[in-house]
Amino acid sequence: MAASRPLVSVYDEKGQSTGRSVVLPAVFRAPIRTDIVSFVHDQMRRNKRQAHAVSSKAGEQTSAESWGTGRAVARIPRVRGGGTHRSGQGAFGNMCRGGRMYAPLKVWRKWHRKINLKQRRYALVSAIAASGVPSLVLARGTIETVPEIPLVVSDKFQDLKKTKEAVAVLRKVGAWSDILKVYASKHTRAGKGKMRNRRTVMKRGPVIIYDKDNGVKNAFRNIPGVSLLNVERLNLLRLAPGGHLGRFLIWTESAFKKLDALYGTWSKKSQLKVDFNLPQPMMTNSDLGRLLKAFEIQSVLRAPIKRQARRKVKKNPLKNIGLMSRLNPYAGVQKRQTLLTQLKGRRTGKTIESKVAARKARTHASVKARRLSSVNLVKITKKQNAVATKKATTTKSS
Amino acid sequence: SIAFLVTRRQKMPKGRFDQASSNVQWMVIRNNSSFLRKRKLGTFTTEPNNLRNRNTFRLNGLIHPKVVGVEAVKDGKGVVFSTGSIKNIKKPTKRFHKVKLTKDPRRTLTTIRRTIRKQRYRKDLKMAALRRASALLRGQRLALTTPTATTTGKRAGKAAAATTSS
Numbered sequence: 001m002a003a004s005r006p007l008v009s010v011y012d013e014k015g016q017s018t019g020r021s022v023v024l025p026a027v028f029r030a031p032i033r034t035d036i037v038s039f040v041h042d043q044m045r046r047n048k049r050q051a052h053a054v055s056s057k058a059g060e061q062t063s064a065e066s067w068g069t070g071r072a073v074a075r076i077p078r079v080r081g082g083g084t085h086r087s088g089q090g091a092f093g094n095m096c097r098g099g100r101m102y103a104p105l106k107v108w109r110k111w112h113r114k115i116n117l118k119q120r121r122y123a124l125v126s127a128i129a130a131s132g133v134p135s136l137v138l139a140r141g142t143i144e145t146v147p148e149i150p151l152v153v154s155d156k157f158q159d160l161k162k163t164k165e166a167v168a169v170l171r172k173v174g175a176w177s178d179i180l181k182v183y184a185s186k187h188t189r190a191g192k193g194k195m196r197n198r199r200t201v202m203k204r205g206p207v208i209i210y211d212k213d214n215g216v217k218n219a220f221r222n223i224p225g226v227s228l229l230n231v232e233r234l235n236l237l238r239l240a241p242g243g244h245l246g247r248f249l250i251w252t253e254s255a256f257k258k259l260d261a262l263y264g265t266w267s268k269k270s271q272l273k274v275d276f277n278l279p280q281p282m283m284t285n286s287d288l289g290r291l292l293k294a295f296e297i298q299s300v301l302r303a304p305i306k307r308q309a310r311r312k313v314k315k316n317p318l319k320n321i322g323l324m325s326r327l328n329p330y331a332g333v334q335k336r337q338t339l340l341t342q343l344k345g346r347r348t349g350k351t352i353e354s355k356v357a358a359r360k361a362r363t364h365a366s367v368k369a370r371r372l373s374s375v376n377l378v379k380i381t382k383k384q385n386a387v388a389t390k391k392a393t394t395t396k397s398s
Numbered sequence: 399s400i401a402f403l404v405t406r407r408q409k410m411p412k413g414r415f416d417q418a419s420s421n422v423q424w425m426v427i428r429n430n431s432s433f434l435r436k437r438k439l440g441t442f443t444t445e446p447n448n449l450r451n452r453n454t455f456r457l458n459g460l461i462h463p464k465v466v467g468v469e470a471v472k473d474g475k476g477v478v479f480s481t482g483s484i485k486n487i488k489k490p491t492k493r494f495h496k497v498k499l500t501k502d503p504r505r506t507l508t509t510i511r512r513t514i515r516k517q518r519y520r521k522d523l524k525m526a527a528l529r530r531a532s533a534l535l536r537g538q539r540l541a542l543t544t545p546t547a548t549t550t551g552k553r554a555g556k557a558a559a560a561t562t563s564s
Contacts, residue, residue, distance in 0.1 A: 004416065006488075008488075029416060029417055030417065031417045032417060032418060032422060032426065034425070034426050034430075129417065129418070130418075130426070132418075133418045133423060134460075134487060134488060134490055134493075135423050135427065135460035135461050136418075136423060136426055136427065138445075138460055138490065139426075139427045139430075139431040139432060139433065139445070139460055140431070140432060141432035144490035144491065144493075145490070145491065146490050146491065147489060147490075147491055147492075148488055148489045148490075149488055149489075149490065150488075174491070244430060245426060246426075281417050285419075286416075286417055286418075286419045286421060286422045287416075287419035287420075287421065288419070288421045289419075289420070289421075
């Protein structure tokens, strides 16, 4: 699937599709680089800062001197003189009450950042591309009442003069739910900004991007959340607020058509920017699914290992009967016999009389006879044999 | 992802491709989305067509052209089964083909199962879709049978989920 440049239909102020359509500008196929956008946004945000500093005299307007050692007090400089509370109090240090702060703020801090032109343009181009991907726009938080993404509206938008008309148009075009979201998000700022004329905060709504301002600005500027941008002067801080891609953009037809001239297509350089062409992507094909199934890759892979031979746990045959039987098939039989004899012993009643009777019955002769008669008895080890014969001999002798 | 052998030799066509494949979109969205809910219990998403509300590539409801969604019918019985049309990815209002399945559960589940299987439409989501439908239908059933269904605990939660989810 080569980089298709499909047709985008143009919608009128009633939200209906006019017959016209525009070819998708190549910018929308540019690589989407969140890292570059994040970095450039971060740098750009610093550029609106105003210098602030602490007075250089703060905390230094005393002639305090340390009392030195031997006075049972800490060695910080102390205020001279007498007759007032202040005398003898610590001065100058950041830890002292009324002292200067640690590293007093200076006006000559580097407030603004210079960003390379190429990076700035790359970020912008990524932001525009991301705004054309429906999932990114929806993930950022637009609601799905929009007829098409990217949304292109007829140039009549640019001629709107009244906010009332602007609102009606936004409703028809499916963007009003975004603005309701903005209304719902109005709240008091957390922090000191409250008392510094920055009391309320709210979310960002759609951006209207126009080519020629015949009243658009005035019509839309009072609607909360709406940002207005001229195509030729797009602002990353508005296209990717918070450094996050996917703000909902509404393009007018002529603005949309200008994008190819502004940013170029890969085969043609930009006409309106000096020495700029769209950035090359790192991967020509980023569709991992298709790549993995492609013949070029599949033909070079070895067959998949479906069953991996894993570490075998060694089991103890003395505890594991199954394993024991595999090693010594007779073990099963032995075990069975011992169990049966044990059970036999258990089944007969263990009264004292029966025990006595049993012991009486166990004469040497009977035991020996039993030992010699049966063939399938337990194999007696040499030790056992020696002990048995010893027993026999000792008893014989006694 | 499991690589499988292709019998036909599909060679990759040459040229520049659309940069915003689902994988690229995933890299943008995975940690950064209005639907993301990161809690101690786990990471979840509330996007509309995620069958398990889990934040994973496969289950994501926004990224893929082919998408399966199952939601409860608002204030009523049954389930809305939505599939994403590949043609209309750029048109959010037309994208989903939604079917209301209001007959008995067996028929609902069969419809879902057959649609996914016969169309070979995201077979990997079949079980997830069935389970979700099953759970939603069960919630609706419980909401009806228990007389004091609106009182406490799990049942109330299920009933609330059944009626308010979608």
